[in-house]
Amino acid sequence: MRLEENISLKQYTTFGCNETGRYFTNIKKTEEVIEAITWCKEKQLPYLVLGTGSNILFTKPFEGLILKMGIIGINKTNETATEVFLSVGAGENWHHFVSYCVQKGWGGIENLSLIPGTVGASPIQNIGAYGVEVQESIESVTALDTQTNHWVTLSNSECTFGYRNSLFKKEKNRYLITAVQFILKKQPQLRTEYGSIKEILHEKNIKNPSLADLSNAIVQIRTSKLPDPSQLGNAGSFFKNPSLSKTNFEELKNNFPELIAYPISDDTYKLAAGWLIENCGWKGARKGNVGCYDKQSLVIVNYGQATGKEIYDFSEEIIQSVLTKFNIVLEREVNIL
Numbered sequence: 001m002r003l004e005e006n007i008s009l010k011q012y013t014t015f016g017c018n019e020t021g022r023y024f025t026n027i028k029k030t031e032e033v034i035e036a037i038t039w040c041k042e043k044q045l046p047y048l049v050l051g052t053g054s055n056i057l058f059t060k061p062f063e064g065l066i067l068k069m070g071i072i073g074i075n076k077t078n079e080t081a082t083e084v085f086l087s088v089g090a091g092e093n094w095h096h097f098v099s100y101c102v103q104k105g106w107g108g109i110e111n112l113s114l115i116p117g118t119v120g121a122s123p124i125q126n127i128g129a130y131g132v133e134v135q136e137s138i139e140s141v142t143a144l145d146t147q148t149n150h151w152v153t154l155s156n157s158e159c160t161f162g163y164r165n166s167l168f169k170k171e172k173n174r175y176l177i178t179a180v181q182f183i184l185k186k187q188p189q190l191r192t193e194y195g196s197i198k199e200i201l202h203e204k205n206i207k208n209p210s211l212a213d214l215s216n217a218i219v220q221i222r223t224s225k226l227p228d229p230s231q232l233g234n235a236g237s238f239f240k241n242p243s244l245s246k247t248n249f250e251e252l253k254n255n256f257p258e259l260i261a262y263p264i265s266d267d268t269y270k271l272a273a274g275w276l277i278e279n280c281g282w283k284g285a286r287k288g289n290v291g292c293y294d295k296q297s298l299v300i301v302n303y304g305q306a307t308g309k310e311i312y313d314f315s316e317e318i319i320q321s322v323l324t325k326f327n328i329v330l331e332r333e334v335n336i337l
């Protein structure tokens with residue numbers, strides 16, 4: 001294991017904040033995972049796995065070992081008349097993997113095109129967009145259980161996926177993911193019901209979209225609404241969309257008839273946090289180096305020199321104003337360290 005010390009994490013997270021990491025190592029093989037974890041246990045130091053750092057905010061120096069996950073490879077492990085089974089290295093770039101599958105004609109994850117990050121990070125927060133969540137295509141997850149030091153393969157149900165949630169968030173830092181197994185469809189049912197997808201396909205006069213048409217439409221929507229982290233530091237949605245009981249939703253809707261929400265069960269509604277934030281006056285607002293993105297209020301951006309602490313404090317102000325105006329507590333989607 002090759003260790004680096006006291007490195008700047010600026011280039012390793014999409015927020016681009018200049019915090020430091022005490023120890024840092026690149027992981028290319030599964031054996032190196034064991035070595036790194038054993039080293040951390042001996043030194044009694046915490047560890048942290050970084051993919052592309054697209055869902056993390058460092059608010060202070062990290063005093064443990066950062067493992068930059070670089071295990072790559074897409075392997076077909078099985079195939080039937082209707083399905084393809086793939087095992088994919090945790091360090092594989094997510095969008096590269098999606099594009100590979102789209103090109104092969106294997107469906108299931110095309111709506112998740114252009115989401116920043118790595119394959120290994122995708123089950124942790126159960127990435128989702130445009131009516132699809134990654135859990136629908138995951139068969140199992142291979143990880144080192146750092147409590148027992150055994151390799152485990154957790155089935156889809158063992159991963160206990162939820163909205164931007166999973167076992168890997170509930171038992172934070174216990175499982176170190178090295179590969180994800182996917183099941184993709186050879187004759188996929190495309191999911192085009194989301195409003196802006198329909199609009200784009202209609203504009204382009206595409207009646208029977210292919211996987212590539214759908215993926216391109218998603219790329220177009222994302223690039224028009226979300227900032228490119230290589231141009232403007234950000235971590236996508238900073239907050240989760242909150243859920244509310246039907247009764248509370250109806251009460252709120254009475255007071256704010258324009259409220260945007262949709263039912264997710266007979267008794268629960270999901271609110272568009274972006275609308276709540278926008279309606280507290282944050283959309284496009286800027287305080288020093290930090291701002292609320294002008295095309296999507298769920299996204300907090302770093303205009304260049306912001307510290308993690310400044311970004312965190314800005315998010316706290318947003319949470320407080322949404323609480324004051326709507327009596328709703330917003331939860332952060334981004335991992336805060």
Ligand code: EPU
Nearest residue numbers: 129130131236237239240241260272274275278296297298
């Ligand atoms: N809206 C506003 N103001 C805003 C933003 C949104 O009024 O500033 C309204 C929109 O007009 C729309 C509704 O809120 O009616 C929903 O907006 P959008 O379709 O942009 O989706 P979202 O709920 O804001 C979620 C995900 C995104 C994902 C999109 C598309 C979460 C926290 N975010 O955003 O995920 O791309 O849906 O499916 O669930 C991410 O997780 O990093 C992410 C970008």
